[in-house]
Amino acid sequence: MMTKTTTLLLSLIVLLPSAFFRQYGTPSTSSPEYTSDGQLKLPEHYRQWVYLTTGFDMSYNPALTNTDHHMFDNVFVNPEAYKAFVETGTWPDKTIMVLEARLAEGKGSINQKGNYQGTKVMGLEVHIKDAARFPGKWAFFGFDEGKTTKMIPTDMACYSCHSEHAAVDTTFVQFYPTLLPIARSKGTLSASYLKETGTAQK
Numbered sequence: 001m002m003t004k005t006t007t008l009l010l011s012l013i014v015l016l017p018s019a020f021f022r023q024y025g026t027p028s029t030s031s032p033e034y035t036s037d038g039q040l041k042l043p044e045h046y047r048q049w050v051y052l053t054t055g056f057d058m059s060y061n062p063a064l065t066n067t068d069h070h071m072f073d074n075v076f077v078n079p080e081a082y083k084a085f086v087e088t089g090t091w092p093d094k095t096i097m098v099l100e101a102r103l104a105e106g107k108g109s110i111n112q113k114g115n116y117q118g119t120k121v122m123g124l125e126v127h128i129k130d131a132a133r134f135p136g137k138w139a140f141f142g143f144d145e146g147k148t149t150k151m152i153p154t155d156m157a158c159y160s161c162h163s164e165h166a167a168v169d170t171t172f173v174q175f176y177p178t179l180l181p182i183a184r185s186k187g188t189l190s191a192s193y194l195k196e197t198g199t200a201q202k
């Protein structure tokens, strides 16, 4: 016969992990979630995903000489997609990539020189591969304050720059140091990237 204490202990063992995962998410599983009107829900646990790179003051516009402030951008990808990329050199369906922008700060604590990242997220953009949902397979989203956001229309520059210049499947793998050698060895680099850099795929 179960005593009250045993029942309580047993229910704690069963309930605690589920409460934990509700709050912190299961880092090992992730797929895009949408609202009924087709908006993307913020992938809140992206900071527990796989880290790809940090860009510092990257700019696509040579005329834009940034003077008064500097920016970092950090790129993350969901673990399932990362694993598939390591095996195949390209992205599976349901890949979610997040680019997070933060201000560079200079003076604080013992730091005298160089920059570190500020605590406030200045921008959060998402690139998702979901073939059943998006005609071009991939779609872009940008989050401001809210937790849901509409897809960025396909005539925006996000789509053309990524499709014309990105090294693998419209993503900027040429700037992700652990992934570029994999794409090179698997032969998945895009023709436009190879042409741009003047290298031939072996």
Ligand code: HEC
Pocket (backbone or CB within 6 Å): 053, 054, 055, 058, 060, 073, 074, 075, 097, 098, 099, 125, 126, 127, 140, 141, 142, 152, 156, 157, 158, 159, 161, 162, 170, 171, 172, 173, 175, 176
């Ligand atoms: C002129 C080219 C250009 C345009 C326009 C552009 N991007 Fe990008 N994007 C880049 C580059 C370069 C990177 C790599 C950043 C790094 O290495 O830190 C990148 C990376 C990303 C990533 C990380 C995943 C990936 O696909 O590699 C996301 C998400 C992203 N951009 C979203 C957007 C969104 C949203 C827009 C439009 C509002 C946009 N980008 C417009 C060049 C561009």
